[in-house]
Amino acid sequence: FFEVSSGASIRGSMTLLDRVLWTSVLVVFVSGLFNFIIHYVLGLQHLTCLGGLGTVKPLVEHQFARDVSYVFSVTQQLEKMTTKYQLVEVFAHAYLGNILVIDQSVxxxxxxxxxxxxxxVHVPLAYMPKAKKVLMIGGGDGGAVFRALQHDHIEHAALVDIDMRTMREISRKYFSMLYQAYTDPRTVAYSFDGAEWLEDQLADEANHGTYELIMADTTDYGAASSLFTDHFYAGLKRLMHPETSILVLNVDSPSWNMDTVIGVQRQLSTMFKYAYIYHTHxxxxLSGHYSFLFASNNIDPMTAPIDWSEWHRKKIPTYYYTPEIHYASFMLPAxxxxxxxxxxxxxSVTTFP
Structure with a gap:
């Protein structure tokens, strides 16, 4: 009896195992078929980031040169508008907050x-504690001008953006802290193409030598072709203060677009005595690594003294920048x-914080 019962139990167990096995096979088959239909028939990608069908489609930024995509599981698309100049979108993200995307680039x-x-902003202004005038070409979100105006010695900030009215409204609605750049009475905003505005300014010699700090912050290096020529840089140079002035450009990722970074530095080194790349995380x-170019005819960022007591006097709240980060940013990978x-x-550094 014991053996019969045991045998019956074994046969019953085998039947149960067979069912589990076949069920598992069926689940794998159905799952594979479902993924095939979703990915290749319907063309829906990154399904796992959606949290299921019917939820908000994720924000996907693709870097074609490296064939790499970043996927942001956004909770909502807050804004989408196509202007004369660009596609502007704003998304909400649980961790990152609001995300500004222009022409599908974060x-x-x-x-x-x-x-x-x-x-x-803080890197160049650390060398110029008495600077009074700054110029920003691009940067319509207001972030750089807002940071420049944290320096109490700045008396005038010119902000030139080809789509300024759109960017000002986007900033007002979704990036309220940066919008303070527009409400500050020291800011004068121009809705102009940067290259055209520059030519207009240069026509009046009274504007020459006006700005201690000039920044060019474009959406993507190479996209606004008129802003990346020797003629444009030469024009900016004429607006720079002859005794103390710095030009800062946003460049690209040193990790993924090294040729661009090298090319920009070599280009500007033919026009300025000092042309240094510095970087940030x-x-x-894409790549998590970005760089700027520091150009000047009278300030060498490695040897020029910095009055760190003056920096600390301003008590500017920072999230990333520190005096230590300042110097570290100029130390580049081999x-x-x-x-x-x-x-x-x-x-080469002569004054440590």
């Missing part, structure tokens, strides 16, 4: 825009520095 997020804007940009005409060296 520009800023509330979470880490400070990494970018603080480095673009930008987690929400894969980049070996190809540049000049690059930062720690041994």
């Amino acid at each position: 520009q800023i997020t509330e979470k880490d825009e400070a990494n970018y804007h603080e480095m673009m 930008q987690p929400t940009f 894969m980049v520095s070996r190809h540049l005409t000049m690059s930062g060296r720690l041994s």
